[in-house]
Amino acid sequence: AQSVTQLDSHVSVSEGTPVLLRCNYSSSYSPSLFWYVQHPNKGLQLLLKYTSAATLVKGINGFEAEFKKSETSFHLTKPSAHMSDAAEYFCVVSDLNTGTASKLTFGTGTRLQVTL
């Protein structure tokens, strides 16, 4: 079975300061990992994904995440927050060996607040 834990339900940062959103996963096999962003009253948009290639993954809007197998973590970072980054962020795991490609497991989400 696979699972995802997002360690913070809410993170608040000042504009221009670094962002760290934490995610730990559990998977029986080689996982694919994703970060999605959801702006208020909108659908989900892919930020970045890890699929067993480079462990440091760069995404859109300056976000990146590092896959650390030894720590079972996939934390999302950005060097400098912008007001437009305020949104809810979801860490997602997909187990390559489930045989059911559509079954993703979502974390409960982290709401990022960016203040002036």
Add this chain to the structure above:
Amino acid sequence: NAGVTQTPKFQVLKTGQSMTLQCAQDMNHEYMSWYRQDPGMGLRLIHYSVGAGITDQGEVPNGYNVSRSTTEDFPLRLLSAAPSQTSVYFCASIPKGSGGTDTQYFGPGTRLTVL
């Protein structure tokens, strides 16, 4: 391409009523899924389909039915709505042959309230 479309955007039902949430994609994606989003719980998988004519249950299937008669459409049916089904519903699709490693494309969502 329109991507993944969902209708309606908003719906209010009374307990016991039935309705169908529509989902369509024009990208020839093989896999399609339905999720519900509730506060503090992330997205939970209701039903999914790996191709036309093939569907299976997800994490929270009770009270919902699906069918996949074409590649493009994947409707979600509520047979007898209950207040516990008040939620935001998202449809998603994945390209053929991705094996779960590819991006899910999400629709804009349907906000359902059951009174």
